[in-house]
Amino acid sequence: MQCSMVSLVEDVLQHHGKSFSHIDLASRKAHEAALRRNEAAGWLRKMVGVVGGRDLPDQPSEEEFRLALRSGIVLCNVLNKVQPGAVPKVVEAPNESIVVPDGAALSVFQYFENVRNFLVSVEDMGVPSFEASDLEKGGNSSRIVNCILALKSYCNWKQAGGSGLWKFGGNQKPSSAVKQFIRRNAGLFTNSLVRNTSTDEKSIDSLLSEESTSGDVGIGSLTSLVHELLQDKKQEDIPLIVESMLSKVMEEFEHKITLQNDQLKTVSNGTTISDFVKSPFGIAPNSNKNPTEIALHNENGAAASTEEVMEASKQGKLCNGTNQVNMKLKSQFDRRQMLTEKYQRDIQELKNICDAVKGDVHVLKTQYQEEVDNLGKHLHGLTHAAKGYKSVLEENRKLYNLVQDLKGNIRVYCRVRPFLPGQANSVTTVGNLDDGNITITSNSKYGKESRKTFTFNKVFGSSATQEEVFSDTQPLIRSVLDGYNVCIFAYGQTGSGKTYTMSGPNDITDESAGVNYRALGDLFLISEQRRDTIAYDVSVQMIEIYNEQVRDLLATDSANKRYPLVFFLSNGINVPDANIVPVTSTSDVIALMNLGQKNRAVGSTAMNDRSSRSHSCLTVHVQGRDLTSGSRVRGCMHLVDLAGSERVEKSEVVGDRLKEAQHINRSLSALGDVIASLAQKNAHVPYRNSKLTQLLQDSLGGQAKTLMFVHISPEPDAVLETLSTLKFAERVSNVELGAAKVNKDNSEVRELKEQISNLTEALARKDGDSRRCQSLDVLSDHSQCTDDAESIEVRSNSSKKTKRRTLDSQALLTNSPPSPPIGSPISKYDDKDSLSDDWVDKVIINKVDRWEEDSRQSSEIFGDIDDIDTATAASDSSEPECVLQTKLRRLSSLPNGVGSGITAKKTGLKLSNGLDKRGLIPTPPRRRISNGISPLSQKTGRSPASLDGKRKPVHAK
Numbered sequence: 037m038q039c040s041m042v043s044l045v046e047d048v049l050q051h052h053g054k055s056f057s058h059i060d061l062a063s064r065k066a067h068e069a070a071l072r073r074n075e076a077a078g079w080l081r082k083m084v085g086v087v088g089g090r091d092l093p094d095q096p097s098e099e100e101f102r103l104a105l106r107s108g109i110v111l112c113n114v115l116n117k118v119q120p121g122a123v124p125k126v127v128e129a130p131n132e133s134i135v136v137p138d139g140a141a142l143s144v145f146q147y148f149e150n151v152r153n154f155l156v157s158v159e160d161m162g163v164p165s166f167e168a169s170d171l172e173k174g175g176n177s178s179r180i181v182n183c184i185l186a187l188k189s190y191c192n193w194k195q196a197g198g199s200g201l202w203k204f205g206g207n208q209k210p211s212s213a214v215k216q217f218i219r220r221n222a223g224l225f226t227n228s229l230v231r232n233t234s235t236d237e238k239s240i241d242s243l244l245s246e247e248s249t250s251g252d253v254g255i256g257s258l259t260s261l262v263h264e265l266l267q268d269k270k271q272e273d274i275p276l277i278v279e280s281m282l283s284k285v286m287e288e289f290e291h292k293i294t295l296q297n298d299q300l301k302t303v304s305n306g307t308t309i310s311d312f313v314k315s316p317f318g319i320a321p322n323s324n325k326n327p328t329e330i331a332l333h334n335e336n337g338a339a340a341s342t343e344e345v346m347e348a349s350k351q352g353k354l355c356n357g358t359n360q361v362n363m364k365l366k367s368q369f370d371r372r373q374m375l376t377e378k379y380q381r382d383i384q385e386l387k388n389i390c391d392a393v394k395g396d397v398h399v400l401k402t403q404y405q406e407e408v409d410n411l412g413k414h415l416h417g418l419t420h421a422a423k424g425y426k427s428v429l430e431e432n433r434k435l436y437n438l439v440q441d442l443k444g445n446i447r448v449y450c451r452v453r454p455f456l457p458g459q460a461n462s463v464t465t466v467g468n469l470d471d472g473n474i475t476i477t478s479n480s481k482y483g484k485e486s487r488k489t490f491t492f493n494k495v496f497g498s499s500a501t502q503e504e505v506f507s508d509t510q511p512l513i514r515s516v517l518d519g520y521n522v523c524i525f526a527y528g529q530t531g532s533g534k535t536y537t538m539s540g541p542n543d544i545t546d547e548s549a550g551v552n553y554r555a556l557g558d559l560f561l562i563s564e565q566r567r568d569t570i571a572y573d574v575s576v577q578m579i580e581i582y583n584e585q586v587r588d589l590l591a592t593d594s595a596n597k598r599y600p601l602v603f604f605l606s607n608g609i610n611v612p613d614a615n616i617v618p619v620t621s622t623s624d625v626i627a628l629m630n631l632g633q634k635n636r637a638v639g640s641t642a643m644n645d646r647s648s649r650s651h652s653c654l655t656v657h658v659q660g661r662d663l664t665s666g667s668r669v670r671g672c673m674h675l676v677d678l679a680g681s682e683r684v685e686k687s688e689v690v691g692d693r694l695k696e697a698q699h700i701n702r703s704l705s706a707l708g709d710v711i712a713s714l715a716q717k718n719a720h721v722p723y724r725n726s727k728l729t730q731l732l733q734d735s736l737g738g739q740a741k742t743l744m745f746v747h748i749s750p751e752p753d754a755v756l757e758t759l760s761t762l763k764f765a766e767r768v769s770n771v772e773l774g775a776a777k778v779n780k781d782n783s784e785v786r787e788l789k790e791q792i793s794n795l796t797e798a799l800a801r802k803d804g805d806s807r808r809c810q811s812l813d814v815l816s817d818h819s820q821c822t823d824d825a826e827s828i829e830v831r832s833n834s835s836k837k838t839k840r841r842t843l844d845s846q847a848l849l850t851n852s853p854p855s856p857p858i859g860s861p862i863s864k865y866d867d868k869d870s871l872s873d874d875w876v877d878k879v880i881i882n883k884v885d886r887w888e889e890d891s892r893q894s895s896e897i898f899g900d901i902d903d904i905d906t907a908t909a910a911s912d913s914s915e916p917e918c919v920l921q922t923k924l925r926r927l928s929s930l931p932n933g934v935g936s937g938i939t940a941k942k943t944g945l946k947l948s949n950g951l952d953k954r955g956l957i958p959t960p961p962r963r964r965i966s967n968g969i970s971p972l973s974q975k976t977g978r979s980p981a982s983l984d985g986k987r988k989p990v991h992a993k
């Protein structure tokens with residue numbers, strides 16, 4: 037071994053800052069050598085017995101050792117014991133007691149033969165050998181010791197059964213000195229040292245023994261070196277030092293292995309036999325000193341080939357011993373060469389296979405590449421087509437919606453409620469959901485599965501969020517600000533999620549807030565954004581229809597809340613008697629809605645803990661004034677949360693709940709009838725059959741934008757209701773209302789209205805007569821009421837029937853005779869003296885004439901819609917007197933007095949006062965303006981109105 041173990045150890049310790057100058061390496065080496073020699077001698081003596089080993093002392097000096105073995109007799113005998121027959125013939129000494137002294141002539145080759153035979157045999161066995169010259173004076177006895185110890189190890193291995201591969205050095209154990217040392221000092225580092233020792237034991241020992249072979253310090257010296265070095269070390273440093281040593285040794289070991297491998301490679305790569313032979317014999321290629329070497333080189337001095345060596349051998353050029361060794365080496369080499377050639381052939385074959393495989397792989401790769409390219413192209417095409425398809429779909433959807441807008445179809449959005457807690461494992465009846473289609477799966481009585489698909493404008497699955505639902509509704513809601521009337525109503529079986537969609541759950545958060553909150557928030561947001569161009573006023577009403585009674589949900593006192601209200605249109609407001617509250621912010625709205633929700637009739641049923649027992653309607657009125665042009669827009673939005681349809685036997689209701697359920701179902705079926713006749717485009721639509729249809733009349737029959745949210749539950753036991761709900765919704769989606777219209781006043785109309793209002797005020801001031809004022813109030817009231825297309829009920833003189841007519845105040849006004857010129861300053865007419873009674877009367881008479889004419893015409897156009905008798909009969913006779921009084925007053929207060937003929941009898945009403953003997957509403961004295969005769973009466977012969985003496989506010993509470 038080229039490296040010295042000692043130097044390694046020194047390196048390590050120097051690394052740890054220590055000098056080794058004080059250590060006597062020479063004496064240590066000698067000591068170690070003696071230990072090993074003694075061990076070898078002891079073993080030889082044991083093997084050959086007392087007689088055979090008589091020349092070999094127990095603890096011989098180097099010289100004694102060499103001399104005792106020089107004859108080769110002990111060596112051969114021991115070898116024959118280890119490997120019987122290894123040396124067939126041992127040349128014995130002539131006189132057993134004589135030790136052949138150095139330089140004494142041995143009998144011919146006697147002993148050399150022994151030594152040579154011994155060396156050849158041990159080499160055959162793979163045991164490290166030594167040079168014959170080592171037995172001569174000045175020879176390297178450590179190599180002999182090493183050979184004997186190796187033989188000893190071989191012997192032990194054989195005795196142990198010879199299993200596995202024997203490898204010199206592998207069986208050696210650390211010397212007892214090392215063990216003792218470790219035991220004495222180990223302490224903390226014992227474990228790591230023992231671990232390292234046990235795992236690396238073989239290789240380290242092998243290195244150490246090899247080192248001793250090469251004449252360096254052997255294991256004994258290394259042991260004592262380590263021993264000495266570590267003695268004065270601190271306990272805590274020892275593990276580190278030992279570990280460093282071990283790793284360094286390992287490094288060197290690996291280095292050596294690599295070198296050996298390289299050498300082997302060189303041999304297998306065609307090193308000549310002479311190189312190979314020369315190396316173990318240590319012969320320099322060009323030193324022509326002996327016949328063997330000459331035979332190993334050709335005439336040119338180049339290394340001989342195998343054949344040349346063989347030839348030399350045949351010719352006896354090689355000496356006997358060398359010849360034998362060379363023959364053996366040659367046969368080994370030949371074997372190796374054969375193997376090498378075989379390996380080369382195999383490698384070549386493998387290379388060929390590899391090339392073939394490479395070729396195949398290349399072909400496959402090319403094919404795959406082509407296929408991938410083709411697929412890529414297809415995919416690209418498909419993506420393009422898909423994009424196109426998507427945009428076409430989107431376009432179709434837009435066009436479809438446009439067509440629907442133009443036709444005025446009611447939009448229908450379907451929403452599926454998720455399973456409620458406790459229903460998690462239920463099977464859903466809802467199958468496929470895509471953009472606008474929903475498939476319901478149901479099992480028939482006979483267990484046959486059937487599927488039905490419905491198509492709506494939009495379908496929301498159970499995972500849809502409130503925000504997603506609202507975002508699809510938003511454009512519709514925004515159109516309120518542009519002057520459209522909008523109605524959104526939630527329909528569905530009880531417990532299917534109507535209230536959730538419209539308002540949200542019980543605890544409302546930003547995420548869970550329903551359409552109502554979001555809609556108002558959005559309206560405020562946009563009105564704020566448009567602040568510089570349009571000024572908006574927003575106000576809300578909240579009513580409910582409970583057991584066919586209309587109630588105000590924003591009333592703060594309970595009596596008022598229970599006070600039933602009536603529908604009549606005033607100033608575009610359906611239920612003018614209900615509180616209408618201006619709102620300016622979302623917080624206002626939330627406060628109002630909380631009040632409304634609190635006032636709403638809810639109750640617990642078997643199907644919903646908090647079932648809405650009424651239809652609720654939040655109405656948002658928006659008035660916008662263009663700051664530049666002065667034109668006005670007016671929009672109104674109904675957000676209706678209908679009570680849920682329910683099967684009474686299923687909801688297990690009794691008593692009041694049963695009555696509620698019957699009312700709810702009746703009103704919903706009235707809604708169904710209205711939808712059916714609208715879908716069939718019937719001339720008569722039965723709006724008046726329920727309060728609900730009356731409420732929705734201007735959204736279903738007018739030119740509003742209407743959206744229905746249809747809700748379904750996913751549970752299998754609700755499948756029948758689900759199917760009927762969806763069928764109803766499908767019918768609704770076919771209803772065409774006509775294109776929606778904007779409610780917009782241009783400035784001319786507005787000016788005319790302002791003039792009328794100013795005129796009436798001027799008249800009121802001019803004439804202090806309260807009657808006159810009342811009459812004018814009626815007109816003024818009427819002129820306000822007819823701000824726009826407006827329905828009122830009048831009684832036709834000719835047919836004696838009450839007609840519902842639509843009158844256009846604009847027509848009335850534009851045909852009015854001499855009214856003050858447009859744009860004239862009001863102050864001009866504000867002057868009492870400048871307005872003669874006659875002039876004012878004339879204006880009024882003209883207006884009334886024109887209005888009556890228009891009434892007649894519109895009556896011809898629209899025909900009878902409802903009979904007053906039917907209407908009054910439809911009124912619940914149990915309605916409180918005050919309600920009927922209100923109705924009657926409304927009718928009789930019509931400006932042309934058409935309601936004056938309505939009798940208490942006809943209405944089935946028992947008025948407590950205010951009627952004449954015939955049960956008629958007393959005709960008020962004719963209004964006189966200048967000559968004591970009311971021009972109205974003069975013209976129509978009827979009383980203009982019967983009022984209770986004071987003007988009733990239109991909507992303010």
Ligand SMILES: Nc1ncnc2c1ncn2[C@@H]1O[C@H](COP(=O)(O)OP(=O)(O)OP(=O)(O)O)[C@@H](O)[C@H]1O
Nearest residue numbers: 453530531532533534535536541644647648679680
């Ligand atoms: N989309 C949804 N996500 C989560 N929970 C929902 C959803 N829809 C409804 N719910 C829950 O289902 C239950 C019933 O809903 P809701 O009260 O809104 O039904 P409804 O149709 O208004 O019933 P009713 O007609 O009896 O008043 C409530 O507990 C509600 O919170």
